[in-house]
Amino acid sequence: MATAIKQLNKENLLSQGVQLLMEQGYHGTGLKEILDAVKIPKGSFYNYFSSKENYAAEVIQHYIEPFIIQLDKHLQNPELDGLSALKNYFGELITALENAGFKGGCLLGNLMGEIGGTSEACQKSLQTAVHRYQRLLAAGLKKAQNEGTVRIDKPAENMAALLTNAWQGALLRMKIEQSSEPLKQCCHDLLDDYFKVR
Template sequence: MAKTPPRELTRAKLLDQGVAFLTEYGYHGSGLQDILASVQVPKGSFYYYFASKEEFGAAVIGHYIEPFILLLDGYLQRPELSGAEALDGYFQELIAELERRQFKGGCLIGNLSGEIGDTSELCRQALKTALGRYRDKLAEGIARGQAQGRFRTDLPAAAMADFLADAWQGALLRMKIEQSVQPLRDCCRHLLQGYFRPAEDRPTTHP
């Protein structure tokens, strides 16, 4: 088995720390010196890996979203789960992890979208690409659920995936304010077990 070159290992460590620092302190609150010191990389060596902090931020965004896509894909690859069950299992795992972390961090994509989404074109494109990849993976699960009769079919899977991703981001902000994962649970319940279901399968509500 081939070993990962040292340069790639160091780059990966920088990106890991970039995710940690930018999630906790934001883009502008994260100093390169602190990130470099955390992985014992001399400041002058940073530019061997990235041309600028902006390029580093864009790379961190792509690095951040990858585990979420892999986790969701892992649920979708399980043949015993329907598309609806795969999505629910995925989000329940995220909720459990956020509760374990005591509601800290939220979503780096959402955080950076608000902080630098309209000030850095390079990072904006990275955010757009990351969100697009994530939306497409959600849509894959929704389309499967539609084919299995578990989700409504009068709306395109991509549009429903956009709605789910947007609602989840809003619920993450509410989570921070309320210091509770209840907004996340409500988001999944109202969409995956409610609005996304065929009309005849939706829970009966009363005024």
């Protein structure tokens, strides 16, 4: 098969995996379900990936990419200061989650909980995905520190870690409360209060 089509199939497999793994979890989603969704025969799966586990590890990377790009876009916006960029970014995330009906939440958080301790390959993949994301968040906070809108008595990396942790927890709460209120409160508490200069 032409390598271009093969790439396309792989891409489809990955983005369909993002959706299904996020909503139903790793063990809750069978290969058959994924393959049916992208109309690829079951026997072909192992031409694209060496195992379900390695597939999931790639899905993780494929998942985080758009978020990195979206966050970076806000941070690069020359009309926005760092703190406003972060607020806008999380605001966009919240409306997206509302429109999606609070389904799924965050693939990273869900998989960390489900298989973060049992699958070594996915653990590694989750590590790098989270680190990449958090590093970018820290860069945004550092920028805000230089602009004088965020307190400087705490390292930006530290605050970035707290922000991602609280955000993950808020996403879990969102899922069982079926409400965006936890997300809003989380952003407000940190970005409008805790991180502010005083």
